[in-house]
Amino acid sequence: MPGTDGVEKIGQAVEDIGAYIRRQREGAEVSLRQLAKVAGISNPYLSQIERGLRKPSAEILAQIATGLRISAEALYVRAGILEPRESSSPVLDAVAADPDLSERQKQVLADIYESFRRGNVAEPASSAATGTEDTVSTVEAVVDAAVAVDETATVRRSS
Numbered sequence: 001m002p003g004t005d006g007v008e009k010i011g012q013a014v015e016d017i018g019a020y021i022r023r024q025r026e027g028a029e030v031s032l033r034q035l036a037k038v039a040g041i042s043n044p045y046l047s048q049i050e051r052g053l054r055k056p057s058a059e060i061l062a063q064i065a066t067g068l069r070i071s072a073e074a075l076y077v078r079a080g081i082l083e084p085r086e087s088s089s090p091v092l093d094a095v096a097a098d099p100d101l102s103e104r105q106k107q108v109l110a111d112i113y114e115s116f117r118r119g120n121v122a123e124p125a126s127s128a129a130t131g132t133e134d135t136v137s138t139v140e141a142v143v144d145a146a147v148a149v150d151e152t153a154t155v156r157r158s159s
Contacts (some may be wrong), residue, residue, distance in 0.1 A: 017061075017079040022050040024068050027102045038067035055079075070103040089113075109143065 025035050036046040040063055048054040049064075056064065058072075058081055065072040076082040095101065095109045 016052075017056070017075065018050045018052040018054075020078050021064060021068075021075070024070060024103055025050075028068055028104065030068070035064065035067045039063040068104070071107050074103050074107070089117075 025032070032046055033043055036043045039046065039060070041060060045054065049056050056079070058076065061075040061079060062072040065075050073082060077084050091113055092110055095106050095113070098106070101109070
């Protein structure tokens with residue numbers, strides 16, 4: 001049927017964002033009720049979003065992102081509201097592409113990595129970290145920090 005491609009794409013985007021939110025919620029071990037409460041929306045509305053029956057606004061996505069402790073940008077990109085940013089860093093590309101990391105872990109790693117980069121720019125070139133070994137050490141430290149953050153969150157949720 002001509003002219004329905006756009007409608008089908010929007011329908012698919014709604015289903016995709018809903019499934020993505022559900023995966024993030026389940027990965028964070030947060031119940032539907034808990035997330036709905038933190039996001040300030042009703043349980044049935046969140047359930048409809050997760051099942052692809054409702055298309056959430058940017059404001060609702062931001063509230064859900066806050067509840068999941070992930071970036072609103074990640075949800076906006078998934079929902080088709082924003083175009084993915086071009087990354088200038090192979091490290092950030094690798095972190096973003098890693099299927100074994102949650103969105104929260106990816107965000108923490110990206111934030112720490114960017115703070116290291118900003119710190120290195122502020123330091124004189126002679127004292128800034130250089131070379132592959134230093135980069136690998138920095139990335140390993142960032143990964144260890146993200147795992148520690150995730151483990152702390154898991155312990156807090158189980159208490």
